[in-house]
Every structure is written in C-alpha cells, then in structure tokens.
Amino acid sequence: MANVRGQDGSATVAGNTIGELRDWALDGVTIETMDDTVKGDKHRTFLGGIADGGTARLTCWLDGGDAGQSVVIGYFAAATPQSAAITVVLTASSGKTYTFSAVPQTWSTGSPEGSALCPATFTFKVSGAVTAAWA
C-alpha cells in the first residue's frame, strides 16, 4: 500500500500549468442509480445508469500574471465566455493523474480583510469520462 502527499500535486488546464496552486479536488463523481425494485422484493435493488464526472475545483492564490491562471480567468472575463469543454489534468503525484474534458463553471476571487493573500477558486463541470492513470 502507498499514500500520496498533497504537496506533490499539480493541475493543468488546456495544457497550462496553474501557478500558485494550493489544492485541487474532484468531487461528486457519481453513477446515477435506477431503482428496479418490484413487488415481492424485500430489499430495494438498483441498476447503474449514466455516470456524471462531477466537479473539479482548483484553489489558488490569485495571480492574474500566471500563464495558467490567466487562461482560466480569460474564460470568464471575456466578451465571449468559454463554451466548449477543455482538457483538465489533475496530478496527485508524478504519473498519477485524472484527465477529463470540462466546462469552466465558476471563478471566485476577492481582496480579503487584514493580513491575508488574495484567493482564487475555479470550478469546472466535468463533461464525459474521467480517465485515471496510476503509474
């Protein structure tokens, strides 16, 4: 058995490494369930349906001058927002990745009170399958 350290992670969006990355998460990867319980059954039974790749979230310190963050910010801060899915690669550590197409969904940033850095959080709606590689 082995575990993976968070500090070895990284993320790319459309081939651009995201700078100032603090953490990433892939949440809500689900398979819809269909209840096929019938009369006479004493326990509910289910079939699996369509898979939903969930949502990917990247949390960073804001740096609009970073090439990767600049690309993602440009999906939102644009006269024509990004509509097509782009490729996102989430790396847990070298050779251990989750790759998928995704649509940019939200971007949150701010200028916080007191002694704190400016944060940025990006989320992407996964479109299609998530491909795992675990070398």
Added chain:
Amino acid sequence: MTTYRGQDGLLILGGELIGTPKARAAVATGVTEFAVTGGGTMTGLVTVGDIFAIDGGTDYTVAGTFYVVSTNAIATLVFAPAVATAIASNATLTFQSHSVAELRDWALDAAIETIEDTVKGDKHKTFKGGVAGHRGRATAWLDGGDTEQAALLAKIAAGTPDGTVAALTFKIADGKYLYGAAVLSNFSAGSPEGSALCPVTFDFQITGPLAKEWN
C-alpha cells in the same frame, strides 16, 4: 509567480490612473477627445463617468467606454464638454478617483452556466458552457459621509431607486483590476450590539462582460 495582499485592494466607482498623466499633444478648442501619456510609468484604466481636469481648469467627464492604459498611454480618450480653452501639449491631467472608504474586503464570483447535452447512447454526462453571469460583494464600515458610500446608498435609499453603476472596478493591486458595468442589487447596514462598529455590505450584479486588466 506572484501573490497579492488583501490590504492592497480597493473598490472604485469608476477607474484609476497611477502615474503622472499628461496631454500627449496640444488640444484645440471644440475638441472632445485627446491622447494621454504618462511621461513615465502609468498604469490603470479610465471608465465612463470618470472626471478629470487639465491644469486645474474645467472638469471633463469621460464618455464612451473603458480605456485601458497601454504602454504608459491612452491613445484616445473621449469626453464632454468640448474643450473651451486650448490645452497645451504636456499639460498636467488631474484624475479624480472614487474609491469607497472604510472598505474591509470585496469578493467577486463569476460563473458560466452549464448546459447538459447528453444523448441516448452516452455512458457519461456531457456539457457545454452557456451564458456567463457575475456578482460582486463589498463590506465596509458604514460611513454615510463618505462620498462613494453615500452615492451607493442613495442608489437604493431614494424616491426613485436606480442601482446603475456605470463602471465598477475591483482593484487587487496597482495596475491589476477586474471591472465591468454593474447594478447595485442591495445593501445591508446595521448597528450591532456592544463594542462593534456599524457595518455595511453592498451586493452588485455585473451587467454584461467582466474584464481583467493585469499590468
């Protein structure tokens, strides 16, 4: 790579010019546009409704749209009224910036709606991006005597409310801005219990595109 401190942020009703802006060339009477040069380093952006004076003279109001400083200059700035007295080349431009006082923090949330386009035969859900929409929030210590806070409060606390903010700039640091036209959708103010200052929170709906300037 670079990080930015929250303490360097501002919320500005309009734009900001940092440096020593000057008229790039002489401006004749009757003219309603001219070029701005920084002389040295100049950053920022100028927005519709911003006011400037040249050599301490008449106030001119910027018309049109957003003007971003590029290589220490703005090529063409449209304004009103027309120049009444000719302006000399290199005349000093005094720009009025309207940042909200007593600001504690601001936050901006941008979103692109997703449209599911999964069809029969697909094993995984697929999506396309749809219409984008953006919201902002700023919190401050309440100061109705501050010109900018008062202007925002008066947009709703008025006989005929109108939340239109022609240009709203969220400043991260000098030369680094997120901006767009906005509507003030609500404000919340209060008088708390005990030893605490009176807060105010402004919520904005960005109307139209959100833009980024990162010099």
